[in-house]
Amino acid sequence: MGVSTPSRRERLRAETAAEIKTVALGLMAEGGPDAITLRAIAREMGMTAGAIYGYYETRDTLVSALITDVYTSLVDTVEAARDAVPADDAAGRILAWGQTLREWALANPEGFRLIYGDPVPGYQAPEGGAAAEAAHRACAGLTGLVAAAWPQAVARQPGGYDWTDFDPILTGLVRAEFPGLPPAAVALALRVWGRMHGLVALEVYGHLRGQTKDAGRLYLDELRDLTRSLGLEGRPAAPA
Template sequence: MGAPTQTRRERLRAETTAEIKAVALALMAEGGPGAISLRAIAREMGMTAGAIYGYFPTRDDLVTALIDDVYTSLVDTVEAARDALPAADVAGRIMAWGQAFRDWSLANPEGFRLIYGDPVPGYQPPGDGPAAGPEHRACAGLSGLVAAAWPQAEALHGGAGYAWSDFDPKLAESVREGFPDLPPDAVALALRVWGRMHGLVSLDVYGRLRWQARDAERLYREEMRDLIRSLGL
């Protein structure tokens, strides 16, 4: 059986919801995170404030939806790049993840700023916070890359003396559940890998490399190659 057909009302609601999100990101690109406002979006779209509240009761509901969408898009992209290579090619999968992360970030600078940049002023995430699912997938994906590299990396990075208490309890629980043989030292290494993948990308997204380097992509590739070598691969 095929997917159920949307009614005209449902289709129009989905299109308006998508437009609200697009306008919110455009406002953020122009004025920063604090520019996201339901009233401002309503003005841009020619809607009444009351009408837009029918889609998102509060600004925080909209921000939560945006973060979830953005994080899901990012994780779908990096996972697809990683999984295009065989599991035995650990170095290649790390490079693919890192390169896909950079490409996505530069193509979606507003999304990058929303999930990794300046926080939205006054934003209070509901419950466990937005994007718990995709953020968990991103964490698990990076932990999986380090777990695959750990047989070689342990000789270089084991014995650092980390304990599970050195990490956020939810992170420790997640890693221990998904990778029961991975020690705390490997979790520290995964966080360092994350930092190295993000560093040059963040500078690039915020325009800090624009005048300093003519080929920022080359710098990033070399950083990823050095990262892979540092893992003993």
């Protein structure tokens, strides 16, 4: 049924739905997430606000769609940066991921706020929502980075813990991609996530402005300390 040949109507409809998101992103770029207004979008498109309800159930629905798009774009960016570094350079890959995350956040502060800040007043990420998929990709990517350093890292981790009570969704997904990797590695990946997120969030939200003028070096120091704590000393491991 129209899967192969979308009718003219379906095509126009999809184009309009996409234009709404594009215009919304433009409004967000100047004026922040609060500038995403159905009336402003409609104004920009030569429509009336009510018309948008034919494409998105509510404003929150639209914003959720934007979150998914932006989150996906972020994950695409950091994954690309990671893949530009040789796979045997575990430290380099972590640095690339981390620095690209910060650069993306500084270049798209509104997008970063949209993803990690208050998305919508009473917003709750839908359980199986599409945005959760981007989060899982990010987490899986970090797990991959940690996995590459796991042998060195595990020696520095005191106490084995059991770490068996992870969310089944993630555990299943990551186990499928990294068979044999213990849950503790995922825990470590989440901690790495938190470590990268912390300074970037503080910087994006302006909390470092009054404290330092070189947040970039601060962050680089932190990433270097991170790779060191994973047992990755500076250069990639030369083949034995």
